[in-house]
Amino acid sequence: VGTLDIERIRSDFPILEREFDDQQVVYLDNAATTQTPDPVIDAMSDYYRQTNSNVHRGIHHLSQEASEAYERAHDRVADFIGASGREEVIFTKNTTESENLVAYSWGLSELGPGDEVVLTEMEHHASLVTWQQIAHETGADVKYIRIDEDGRLDMDHARECITDDTAILSAVHVSNTLGTVNPVTELTELAHEHDALSFIDGAQAVPNRPVDVEAIDADFYAFSGHKMAGPTGIGVLYGKQHLLEEMDPYLYGGGMIRKVTFEDSTWADLPWKFEPGTPPIAEAVGLEAAIDYLEEIGMERIQAHEEELAEYAYERLEAEGDIEIYGPEPGPDRSGLVGFNLESVHAHDLASIMNDHTVAIRAGDHCTQPLHDKLGVAASARASFYVYNTREEVDKLIAAIDDARQLFA
Numbered sequence: 084v085g086t087l088d089i090e091r092i093r094s095d096f097p098i099l100e101r102e103f104d105d106q107q108v109v110y111l112d113n114a115a116t117t118q119t120p121d122p123v124i125d126a127m128s129d130y131y132r133q134t135n136s137n138v139h140r141g142i143h144h145l146s147q148e149a150s151e152a153y154e155r156a157h158d159r160v161a162d163f164i165g166a167s168g169r170e171e172v173i174f175t176k177n178t179t180e181s182e183n184l185v186a187y188s189w190g191l192s193e194l195g196p197g198d199e200v201v202l203t204e205m206e207h208h209a210s211l212v213t214w215q216q217i218a219h220e221t222g223a224d225v226k227y228i229r230i231d232e233d234g235r236l237d238m239d240h241a242r243e244c245i246t247d248d249t250a251i252l253s254a255v256h257v258s259n260t261l262g263t264v265n266p267v268t269e270l271t272e273l274a275h276e277h278d279a280l281s282f283i284d285g286a287q288a289v290p291n292r293p294v295d296v297e298a299i300d301a302d303f304y305a306f307s308g309h310k311m312a313g314p315t316g317i318g319v320l321y322g323k324q325h326l327l328e329e330m331d332p333y334l335y336g337g338g339m340i341r342k343v344t345f346e347d348s349t350w351a352d353l354p355w356k357f358e359p360g361t362p363p364i365a366e367a368v369g370l371e372a373a374i375d376y377l378e379e380i381g382m383e384r385i386q387a388h389e390e391e392l393a394e395y396a397y398e399r400l401e402a403e404g405d406i407e408i409y410g411p412e413p414g415p416d417r418s419g420l421v422g423f424n425l426e427s428v429h430a431h432d433l434a435s436i437m438n439d440h441t442v443a444i445r446a447g448d449h450c451t452q453p454l455h456d457k458l459g460v461a462a463s464a465r466a467s468f469y470v471y472n473t474r475e476e477v478d479k480l481i482a483a484i485d486d487a488r489q490l491f492a
């Protein structure tokens with residue numbers, strides 16, 4: 084797979100030169116959002132300087148160029164994730180909206196009493212709360228696949244949970260709290276054996292590893308641009324074309340219609356049917372540039388780099404002796420993030436001390452409150468890595484933790 088030219092990569096991210104209290108920032112909060120490289124910023128700036136116009140409607144040069152750029156971004160995303168074409172790629176605001184699109188467009192009409200929605204105990208609120216509330220509205224039931232003491236899914240329990248009453252499985256590909264990489268292809272097979280749909284939340288997977296939605300055979304797959312070196316304000320819902328064709332939109336307006344009369348309306352072709360109003364045009368240009376940037380590095384290299392850093396961080400944290408680490412030990416079941424707690428120091432206090440050292444980590448419930456209840460903690464700290472992080476930055480994390488321990492001793 085080869086190693087990354089970290090210095091060259093870091094030179095693409097001017098924000099990494101930022102200093103606070105004369106200390107260079109150590110940015111280890113990439114699971115929350117990643118930083119944006121110059122090629123992405125330049126692509127969006129150039130769009131605004133040279134092409135900016137509204138799409139699908141104008142018959143002037145600028146609108147035609149903007150429309151081509153916007154449509155091409157759909158094709159680029161389809162190619163990146165292994166979808167069959169732009170018809171299967173809906174641009175949303177983020178992963179959360181992608182989950183809601185399916186919950187409202189499919190769930191509200193297809194779910195009813197007796198139907199079951201199967202989630203996992205490690206779901207992010209974007210999936211968990213959405214499907215929980217749709218189940219309340221439709222009378223469907225929700226079941227949760229258990230996790231074991233290592234933070235892996237209990238697949239025996241998965242086989243118990245997924246039955247002929249299951250209408251849809253919604254599962255996270257990589258846990259943003261545990262770092263666990265779930266067997267999403269096996270889970271999808273289980274769902275399909277029972278004629279259930281499979282929705283995979285890929286927010287912490289698409290940015291960090293090669294993903295082929297057709298190999299997984301997911302019916303729906305969601306992720307966000309801002310977690311993969313792209314801009315905020317754009318997310319993706321992948322959906323199998325035949326399912327998207329059958330689904331009615333849940334957001335209405337211009338751009339998503341074919342014909343409107345005073346009596347009724349008909350809908351535009353895919354993917355536009357699910358993209359009402361003025362879409363995130365510049366963000367789509369930025370997302371395409373982010374994909375180009377990541378693919379130039381190589382998704383396999385990115386995965387290997389993150390896993391190497393996570394393994395190093397795991398080993399250093401474990402060697403401290405008073406740190407509880409959540410999720411599987413380093414290996415194919417763990418991605419490039421580590422959730423942990425320092426004995427006798429609340430995660431928020433720890434993150435605050437980290438900040439005194441200009442080490443940026445996340446502390447809190449990471450939008451997985453039920454999972455934290457299951458872990459028996461109100462909050463956890465989390466270091467999450469990306470293409471520009473280094474072993475030296477892990478060492479700075481550990482040094483800051485040692486300082487926190489002294490302060491709270």
Ligand SMILES: Cc1ncc(COP(=O)(O)O)c(CN[C@@H](CS)C(=O)O)c1O
Pocket residue numbers: 114115116177178179180207209210255257258259284286287307318445449450
């Ligand atoms: C697994 C998973 N699923 C969905 C989301 C939501 O992504 P949005 O782009 O905000 O819609 C996230 C975003 N998790 C951030 C914010 S809580 C984190 O710090 O972990 C996620 O990790």
